[in-house]
Amino acid sequence: MTQVTHVDAKEVVVIKNTSWSRSLAGQFLAFQLVVVAIVLIAVAAVSVAQSTSEFREVRGLRMIAVAENMASTPIVRDRYSDPFADEFLAPEVDRAVALSGASLAEILGPDGTVRASSDPARIGAQTDLGPSRADEGRAWFGDAEVDGMHSLIGQVPILSSDGDVLAVASVSEGYPSLWQSLAGAGERLVVYLGLGALLGMAASWLLSRRIKRHTRGLEVAEIAGLADHREALLHSIREGVVAVNPDGVITVLNDSAQDLLGIGADAVGRRADEVGLEQAVVDFLLSQANNPNGNGADENDVVIATRSRVLALNRRAANSQGRRIGTVTTMRDSTELAALQAQLSSHRSVTDTLRAQTHEFANQLHTISGLVQLGEFDAVHELVGTLTRRRAEINDAVTQRVSDPAVAALLIAKTSLAGESGVTLTLDEDSRLRALPPALATDVITVLGNLIDNAVDASVGSASARVTVRIEDTDGLLIAVTDSGPGVPLALRESVFARGVTSKPDGAGGPAEKRGIGLALVRLVTAQHGGHAQIGDAPGGGASFVVRLPASALATGALGAPRA
Structure with a gap:
């Protein structure tokens, strides 16, 4: 297994190559492809729905027009009840099918019995008029099952001079299949769908490459591991750590820093001058953040006395890929050291006092000695x-x-x-x-x-x-x-x-x-x-x-x- 070492911000991260199917870029590409596929399916579904709706409206009116034409034919009106109606009317129903492109044309009795049909096998069969209003004297078109096929039916009543329903002229056409609907939507739809799929896959691949580059080639598990190690490191060390970005916003604040500065974890994400820090600490933290050129010098072991502690602070500029991203300040509690320094100062003061008194007494003894000699x-x-x-x-x-x-x-x-x-x-x-x-x-x-x-x-x-x-x-x-x-x-x-x-x-x-x-x-x-x-x-x-x-x-x- 190949290992690549990447050095950045004084940290060494070992990146292990993983299979494309388990890599972050590969997972993102797969996810994007799924999204593209869902979008394509949705577009296809909308196209089919629109095609079906157009088919129903346009062909439904066409079915009624053909049925009206067939019902108004004199031979149909004269022979609809003849015992040999199927033979006399066969040319008329076949002509209706040929002219309209319908699947089936029939003459039905008021009770739904098929008297003449373009399909001889259906003669004498019983048809359920269902929601049709033709038996009530009104033209109607709608959906129904014809010999197990979902079909669009147009029905027109054949009325007597008194307005009674004598028979029903029925013309039906089966709904097109899914592929027929897609093809009926136009060849351009297929082209657009194909181009969309290709562009989506290309964009997904490019985006996955960009993500892989910006994550330094790290995968999800490795990023999570680094985050866990970072949290464990920051919150376990005794030194306080405070990171401030170029805008003066606190981005990292470990437990020791919270204790030393007397602030809470909610300070992360807020400017250093808005969290209640003493002004001397704020000035130190923001002295480089407020410098637009980022040329402020790093400072080592600067002593700042707050109202309760003496802190020794050490600041370094943080850079990533040649760009300044803020500063990192570490701090130690030097209160006990300052107390020892105060004690040493007291001892030194006593020493200086003894030296001064010795000098004074020496001068006085020299004077007394001279007077005695005189x-x-x-x-x-x-x-x-x-x-x-x-x-x-x-x-x-x-x-x-x-x-x-x-x-x-x-x-x-x-x-x-x-x-x-x-x-x-x-x-x-x-x-x-x-x-x-x-x-x-x-x-x-x-x-x-x-x-x-x-x-x-x-x-x-x-x-x-x-x-x-x-x-x-x-x-x-x-x-x-x-x-x-x-x-x-x-x-x-x-x-x-x-x-x-x-x-x-x-x-x-x-x-x-x-x-x-x-x-x-x-x-x-x-x-x-x-x-x-x-x-x-x-x-x-x-x-x-x-x-x-x-x-x-x-x-x-x-x-x-x-x-x-």
Whole structure:
């Protein structure tokens, strides 16, 4: 058995040759031939019906005319009741048959007895007049059985001077056979039927070839098998798969994608911007679909943060026979990976803080060492006291308002780190925070740390270079961080929480590909606790980031009020 391998869209399909009788093209050809045969039979049936109807109308009137002519013949009127009527009237009935082309001509008595006939064997036979009205004095034509033959009969009464029915002149002709009816319809009908059959067979053969070409030579069972394998593959893999055609309509959506995007299977067949997806995901899916030239570059592992997940998306253009048919996007849930990244960022922040403090302490020790060498012991005493008081002021400013040790340590560390960058970090005097459950404290550190880092980076180089932090737990949890930077444009205030979006200038905060994830984590963590994050303008210029968590987030595991 021959095997042909066809490669398309990075898939290999093995096509097996099957017998023509079992192939899709062969079955379609056979079906089309059956249809053509049915049409031909229907045309023939209509033609026969029309021919029969015309025969009945035309020949029926002809039969009555011949019967009237025979009934009006004087010898018939004089000899119809003669005992030897069959001999005297034989020439007349034979003449009627010869002139009309009828099958049978007869003279019947009022009771239906045959008195004279073109068929001598019927003389004396009894004929049932049936529905005939001739015995009532009216001419009539219709159908009847004559010697077992379906015939058309025309009957005319022979009336006396008083109007009584004396006899009946009857002329009949058998209906033509099926082949006679078809032949009677004209030779052109046979020609047309033959041409129709030939054209139908040719069209069926061409159409079957076209179907075979467009189905890549696959037969019905093979197409069904491919469809089953496709469904099993799409709905069993853990990665989400979304296919979008050039019109932006979702054509494929597997189970994992439904779960990751929070939409149902009814999204298939609808545009991506009509199924309730977040705008960042919609923009990503339609970025190539909206490009009429289809020249958009594929994207690998683009991170998009929705309100509940962090997704890593990979997009590829889909082509068939050199024509772009859409895009295929795969996605993975990177929420846990983003959480690990946040923890690593926190550790890196602590490392940077320790490095800054080490640098600061080294400078202070060098100063003290120099003063000792100069013998300026009073200056040493004054410097150490100043440094102690400054450190104590920073610690007291934080710990008097923030009772959670992890959050307080973060604020103290960030104060030193901001100072190294020339930015003043202050805690608002109205701030109050009780001790938090360990899990919540970790999330608060993630949110607060990213907001402070973002604010410090934005404030570097500004006129006042100041960052203010406000934390309240009176009604839920409020975290507000304002900076003195350039602010966030209105057009970016929603998308800044999505993937890779940042308001920082180039070079700020590290390489561009590694920025933009901090605010995405802020929104993700906030949404997981049922809260929300928003961006506004700071009173003195710059940006204000506000995160609010509901009271239910603080209800579990609260350890007490803040220290005085």
